[in-house]
Amino acid sequence: MFRDESPAAGSPAPGGDVPQSGTTAEIDVSAMGEEKPSRRMTPRTTMLLSAGFVVLLLLSGGGALLLATSGSGASEAELTGEGVADESNDSEPLRSGNLFPETVDAGGEEYSLVIDDDTDDCATAAQGGYGEQLEENECRQIVRASYTSEETNRAVTVGVAAMSTADNAQAAQEAQDLGSSWFAGLNGEQGSGTERMRYASGQGSGAQWGRYLIFALAANNDGRAAPRDAEKLTTLSDDFVEVPFDSLSERAQE
Template sequence: MPPGTDDPGAESAVEAEPVFPPEAAESTQNMNAVAGDATQAVPPVNDAFGGRPMFRDETPGSANERTTTAEIDLSELSEPDSSGPSKRTKMLLLAGGFLALLLIAGGGAFLLAANGSDEGGDVAGSGALEPGDVFPESAEIAGETYELAITDDTEKCGTAAHGDYGDALDDNNCEQIIRASYVNEDKTRAVTVGVAAMDSAEDAKKAQEAQDLENAEWFAGLSGKEGSGTERMEIAGGHGSGAQWERYLVFALASNTDGRTAEGNMDELTEIGDEFAEVPYEPLGVS
């Protein structure tokens, strides 16, 4: 069946298939950083990050064309100005397939990827999710052991997202978001992984469409206590991975524990984020 074509006789199968971001290969987006409460041009930022601007809305807008990547800075997000969602003209349905949208800017990155199956896991369904059923105490990721540092469970979905994306989740009947943050043994890498449970698969698709890549309106990292290695996750830049499957949105943000996204290790963060995004798959029944 061609991508985007509805099969009247297979409604339930379509709901069980992952939905991928359209035009992934062609999307391009560049974003520089901006300081304080400024909404236009901004003076240089001098902070613990060596003067690197860490806030998305502390950056004057600019655009650098690339062929296959879109760029976005997830560092130290604060409330953005409202703007339209990124361009999405069609939905692509694939069973067991994989498609990626990679966005890199100022060291930040965003990847949308998905894999799917028709079978539900032990926790999938209409009931509430339990963090303990979805997030293990430790995970072997990219050759390292990551230990669970903190979990969060909220029905106030807007509090677990940056900018206007919180409103988009609420408007599309988000029922619950569970998150967990992990840190590796030497406390150089930290990851937030999570699941947003919507009321229906259609609501999940709409919420995914509302993700605004230009303005970094997405899920927020989960910060832990000082010294845990996860204390900067809410403001950290890094590599994000996400998928929509049935009524669930799965996401993961991999970062350096100091909150910076050094250019030299983006490939490592990409691998870590992609693998962590698969952690909730088995409990949800995605294979």
């Protein structure tokens, strides 16, 4: 799996898609309430979450996220996400056991699954006003899982939001405001190393593929911002965003 350069902003991607610009923003969340073979997704969005809704930095870039395996027999549905573009031909609910393995190797460390969650009340898995945007764009389900590594004292929430159509997924992605609202981390039990994830400061990454929005938030397990860890947390969140794709890609082939 690898990241590659994307075409210039606004130029067509394979399959006719037009990539969106990646975004990086440093924001404050402390006040928030409560392709296997060369499969193209929309570019990832990346954000550094730190402590009160004030946007300190906003940059645009064009990095696209690609997944690759050996072989060249990918169907058009796999390449573009067309096979999972509408719930009318992709109606099976997501299951956490298929999406999230018991352990994940990322950043040279092993992360263990602590907790998973499945809800059709998408607003409960979002921060700020993003829950309303998810509901308006017909979010059907959000499945999340949180992992931790004892060696690095880091924790990650990774998740998938299933929208009704790819168009609604794109609209929900465009409605994200990294300065005030996004997906929420998933808390585990006290002492699990994931108990602060809902309000943790960290690094988040996300992508759209078909009707699915994939996201990951990587943080120190004490929930505190640590600017010196930003680069490592960025790599970690990028790695975890790719975790659900083995399962999602199978749906496009059915």
